Amino acid sequence: MKLFEPLNIGSMLVPNRVMVPAMVTHLCKEDGVVTQDTVERYVRYASGGAGLIIVEAMAVHQVKSGPLLRISDDRYVPGLRELARKVHDASDSKLVPQIIHFLKVARSGWRQTADMLSVAEIDQIVEQFGDAVRRAREAGFDGAELHSAHAYTLSSFLSRANPRTDEYGGQTLEGRLRLIGRVMESVRRKAGADFPVGIRFNVEEFIKNGYTVVDSKRIALRLAELGAAYLSLSAGGKFEDAVHTPGQVLYPYNGYSGDRCMPGDWLPRALHADLAAEVKRHLIENGHRIPVGVAGKLSDPHDAERLLAEGKADLVGIARGLLADPDWPNKVRRGELERIVQCDYCNVCKALDGTHRTVICALWPQGTIQAPADNPAIQVPQWTPSAAGLTAIARESRVELKWPKAAGASHYEVYRAEARGHAELIDAVKVAFWVDNAVLGGHRYTYHVRPCAASGRPGPRSATVGVDVPAPSYLNR
Ligand SMILES: Cc1cc2nc3c(=O)[nH]c(=O)nc-3n(C[C@H](O)[C@H](O)[C@H](O)COP(=O)(O)O)c2cc1C
Structure with missing residues (x-):
């Protein structure tokens, strides 16, 4: 199967094409330090056979934001090193942290927008990303991923809704690309040009007047020119159409763009696959073979394999499907499709994320915070022969x-x-x-x-x- 072919991403040899995209777990505390529970979550993905594991978003800066991992200071490196070591001990999966900067939000519904940042603050963000990726390398990760998708700072600059009027402004595509360009330059200067750095960004924003694949093809081209090691396509998740609940900070996943980002059971399977194919085609036409991954309801093994076989992408991102069953890769490799615990896209995990509670799957045994071990000896439930059927x-x-x-x-x-x-x-x-x-x-x-x-x-x-x-x-x- 294509799914289990290895893939070279810069200096990283990824053993197969199954990627766990970043998913915040809220398994750490407000201090942002890796906990034993955090380690267990990622070791579980590794022992389940995923090729590339992206560790949940961790912040380059020190602002209050609930239980979110940090990589904003050297004091976080020991915890992150322990995480990388334990995952590497468990399998040959490759481990990459997602690095994020986000703007401020308040319970009143107010939020800081890209135009409120001074040029000095932008300069600081550029340096913070470089320092964070340098720490990721020191901690023993195999690469790093810049979070330039959804509602966060890098994405807000890339957006067609970027309200700035200066050289980082929204009037031109080049203006919108300037921040990520400078960030990549800083990352390579501080972490080394040989350290694989991928970029996650939206293939479409799914907001009114937001950018579509018309722009994302060109954005992808520039990111490839900047030396990104891989591109990971997501969608939506924007503040522009978020619905404000009084007394709560805005949650960028509760409008339509949020539905596209974490699509519920009423949305089609593999819903972003064709958009990814357009981006991939454009890159190839322009001479770039950079690996492209995509996420969005790809947990049906046939869909996942078809995506690769048709050349629409090089990596299959499966977030909630692997949360439900981290053994998905091993089971698919062994042809045990009937044994997969299938995600039904109920989005309980999303609701937990939205209220900063520990992210679990509703299909796990009640009260547990990690996926249960796969024990083939465990009895599966049986129908009583005497009872009337369905x-x-x-x-x-x-x-x-x-x-x-x-x-x-x-x-x-x-x-x-x-x-x-x-x-x-x-x-x-x-x-x-x-x-x-x-x-x-x-x-x-x-x-x-x-x-x-x-x-x-x-x-x-x-x-x-x-x-x-x-x-x-x-x-x-
Ligand atoms: C609970 C939860 C947390 C998430 N956290 C992140 C995150 O930290 N960074 C990110 O880029 N995407 C995040 N996502 C989005 C996923 O990576 C993924 O793109 C999305 O769930 C669609 O893929 P799926 O249909 O396979 O679940 C999160 C999704 C969920 C459900």
Whole structure:
């Protein structure tokens, strides 16, 4: 499989194409120091077989911001070194910290914007990024990633909504690129030109008048010219369309751009793959073979493999899918697709991030803060042979599903297939019923459910049941 081919990223040999994109965990405290829990989270990804692990965003500066990792001072290096050492001891995965600078936000809804920074403050940010990447190298990481996506400082300068009117201004693409250009120069001066530094940025901003792939193709070209080791494409996550909750600081992921960034269950799978392909094509046309990664609902192994096979990207970013099941790479490599704990994109993890609570997956056993170990010997829940099976009844434009409880099940996966389509996971629920509100009258659907153990491990499929949904009365009159 393409997924398990190694990839050279500068001096880094990444053992396979599965990337864990940065995901804040809130497993540290306000002091920003790596904790044992932080280490365990990343060792788990390493032992699960991911090729490239990006450590959650860590700040280059010292401002109050809840439990967020820091790389803003040499005193953070020992903790970061311990993290890198433990991950390297666990596997040949490559480990890269994501480096972030963000502007100030207040509970009133006020936020600092790019035009409020003086040139002296910009100069300071440029130096801070260089120092942070130098520390990443000293700590033993394999490279570093600059966070130039979503709502943060580098991204706000790249944005079409950049309100500055000086040489860093939003009137020209070159103006918008000036800060990241200077940051890369500082990073290479302080951390060495041979240290692989990737850049994450938005392939589209998904805000009104925000930039689209028309600009991101050119941004990618410039980042390649700047010597970026790889490009990681994300999307949205902007303040411009964030909805302010009184008394809370603005959260840049609760508007439509936030939906695009961490797409919920109602958005399509692999939703940014074609945009990535456009960027990749543009780079190749201009002579750049720089590896490109992309994220956004790529946890279906067939989607992931197709993305690579079709040459749309070189790295598959799977964030919530690997949070749900860090053993995804090993299971896919062994062909054990049925054993994957599948993310249902319920976004409980996102909600926890939004309130600065420890980020866990709702599919893990209750009360745990790390994914359970994959133990093939553990009994999976079984259906009771005597109980009546799954039933599906069409009622008032909906299909109501019910099934008997399975011994040892902590939740159930619900699958639906349309005529000639393959069955797709549509939800994971703790109860033994489900209502499908998204069926089309006049069509046939088939369903099955799977009981899952507390470890998330799915058991056997129920029987498949089909249901014909009556057509509405206005059709074919
Ligand atoms: C809880 C959580 C925390 C995240 N933290 C970061 C982060 O620190 N930096 C970043 O660039 N993206 C962050 N993201 C976005 C993910 O890296 C990823 O782009 C997004 O979830 C879409 O990929 P997926 O569909 O595979 O989950 C976060 C996402 C989630 C759900």
